[in-house]
Amino acid sequence: MPFSPAEIDYLRKSLQATPTIRPDAREPNQFRPVDAAQNFLPATNGSARIRTSDGGECIVGVKAKVVKNSSVDELIAVEVDIDDIRDDSPLPKLLSAVLQTLILSSIDTNRLRLTRSNYAFKLHIDALVLSHTSFPLNLVSLAIFLALKCTRLPLLVSSANDEEHEEVPVFSDDWEESLALCGGEILANNSGSEAISWTPPLVFSLAVVGNNILVDPTHEEESVSDLGLIMGWCNGQVCAPLRIIDLASAGGNVSPEQLSQQQSMLEQGIDLNMKGTSRKLIMKAYSLLTNTAPEVVAALDATADEEDGALF
């Protein structure tokens, strides 16, 4: 939805101020409150839903499938489905790729191993974005975090050693004996290493306006941003992916008029909204995230629980 020049000018000047003045007076590192629900889909191994105050909603379901002779890289499959947007368009593909790489590089795949050489679990993480007004990356990332936190995998009762004699995996009937994906026990069982628990990774999109970095940008803030930064967070520090995106149009909210306008600007050789950014700003974003992300993880951990949730 296009804004009037007056609105854009007001927003930009407010956001570029030092310190920044956001439309809802938030601090640069303050997120908007979200609604969360977990564990409400008994047919999945883990499920979660996040709703944001601007009407965004994402439901994630995690299902585990036993696979044989699969390479380690294929054990995590993330698919993001955005309502109203075709699956093969850039936005869902970008989100799926970013999240898949992030989770795969952060998880110790021994958690998914079943037998020494042949069998393992493959996790299908499907995220359904029912509605969104701003770039949905934050939304999906938070939902996937909560879903993974409550994911449980059945306990293997057949032998894990199948190097000589192949055996189809058999699992315990009792769900009470299932193991939390993020817990320590599953790692100790499968690989004999220490029982360390795993905190799923997160990925954030930050808006850059002038010299200011803003977390959890609203649709308005995104429209006037110079550019957006995608930064991952895992194991207590900033991690890949690290990307620069054009937030104003990446959300898929570009009107046909704006698209044709951009097209003609490109043809004339005019630089689009997206300006380059300085090293200083990237470092600023880095330290902002380093200071803020631990609290986000703490808030999520406090919410996550093993009990069954209800959606409403």
Place this chain on the structure above:
Amino acid sequence: MAILTIQKATPREEEDVEMVYSDADSDAEEQMVMSDDENEDMDDNAQAANVAAGLVTPGKLITEDPIWMRGHGTYSVGNKTFSSTAGVVTKTNKLLSVVPLRGRYQPQIGDHVVGRIVDVGVKRWRVDIGAKQLAVLQLGSVNLPGGILRRKQESDELQMRGFLKEGDLINTEVQSLYQDGSAALHTRSLRYGKLRNGVLITVPSALIVRAKSHVHQLPGGVDTVVGVNGWIWLCMAWANSHLTRENTTSITRLEEEASLTETYSDKNEDIPRSVRENIARYANCFKALAANEVGITEDRVIAAYEASLVYPSAGDLIDKEAKEIIAAKAIAA
């Protein structure tokens, strides 16, 4: 200030399931029985009897009395009038209608609304006001620079985007309604026109209480236009603001022309930091009232603002508890 607050879904309440079933039964009985009150003024309001009262749902029989005129939210089959929505039965004189519990903004003549230009057509603009259809603003219904009595020229039609283009926000009034309920707007007054120097926020239109004036000057150097359609414009107070100037007869021609040229300008004034912060604070106050479903009036907004000053950082107002506290104080005022 919490970096991130997460609310868990509240568990469902199942206690009043039984009650609900029995109420449904008693409502059904009410429909056909005359209440005692209405018995007393039977002679005047004989027709008031035999009408279902209170909450009705689609398909419910409201009355079999043919004397009523059927308004919105009802439909008739023969002499029987049924409800077509979930809502409350209202009787105004001889008109029987059902006001839906929820629905988009329904324009009425005289409503002061805020809208966004969506389309520029031949001699007219189409404006989004959050209703079921776009509203129409004719070229002849706006004031053009050069004076109110200036004749419309052909060049005006070609230059429509010079006055109002896609994305512009305007302050306007519903002049009339078309057959299908959509609105025709006009800005033929110095009070109306393009909006600058501020931000737009939206709240559900049902929460806007209709008042004599919808333009308010709020403490803190902020002016606001509370559109009846739930679109609210918050901006810097302006000494010569065309928003707040009354339609006086003593406007000189020069003043009038000057203000009209300004009317279509896209440029903002310089807005000091404190005003910007106050605008953000007011935005949060409006949102707090909306989240708690409090009807919005000038007094309540000011009360909410004053209650919010307890929080030095207006960003704390986005939390649910803070919103509830502010809304409670606003109602109490």
Place this chain on the structure above:
Amino acid sequence: MFVWELSDTSANCDSFWIRRGRLGSDTGTLDQTHRALLPSYSSPLTQSRHEIYSPEGLRTDGRRWNEIRNFDCKINTHPTSADGSSYVEWGHTKVVCTVDGPREPDNRQNTTDRAVISVNVNVASFSTETRIKRQRNDKRLAEMNILIRQLLEEAVLTKLNPRTQIAVNITVIAQDGGLLPACINAACLAMIDAGVPLTDYVSACSSGVYSNNALIDLNTLEEQDVPFLTIGVIGKSDKISMLTLETQLPMASLEPVLATSLSGAHAIQDIMDAAVRKHGKHRLERK
């Protein structure tokens, strides 16, 4: 307490699915006495080897022939992101529905003298026991869209909102049989929440037959084994506004099956009406 089982143990398979489900119920929340029929909680588990209809008259999930599964519905679940919304849980089938409109049509050419309704059913990959990636050109979903739209077009007073469009979005997050009826019921509630004028409630219910016994409201196991049909009705009439039958049903069973699903659909309307009234009272009290 959760129980899960291995769903397939054929020696040849190189991948098989693990399923989880719920055994037993937290009572109190799940029994709703109801005028015509007794909905009872369905616990569809571990009993895949049991009979569809035992000699004692019990089905795989312990219900009798005339008991619908637990039907739980909520209205106005998405107050800020949609004009109307609802959530339906029917047994283990869970469906979210949002309605956007009546509003200005996206396609200006489409303007007519009535509201144009469009329906889009979105099924999540994780909604079924076995994960199925949704195909883009799924014919079954396309047909469901058309069926739901046609049924709604009959009930909605479209002429009251000319030159507008009403978009109905249904998202299925869990499936255990009765998908089409659950979607229709959710759509009806969301329409009411949006304030769209309807002549009456729209509801749907499925029922099938197993060795001369009509069975109401089938779950997945039953749908796979038993011929069944789904009907849609508007109001408490006996006029059937929608009927789908994709399996072979013996002629003699047609009438009892139709009668059974009609009474199921009527019962659902009462439950939906109660939910709407409860919500309405809640709203009116707040004002």
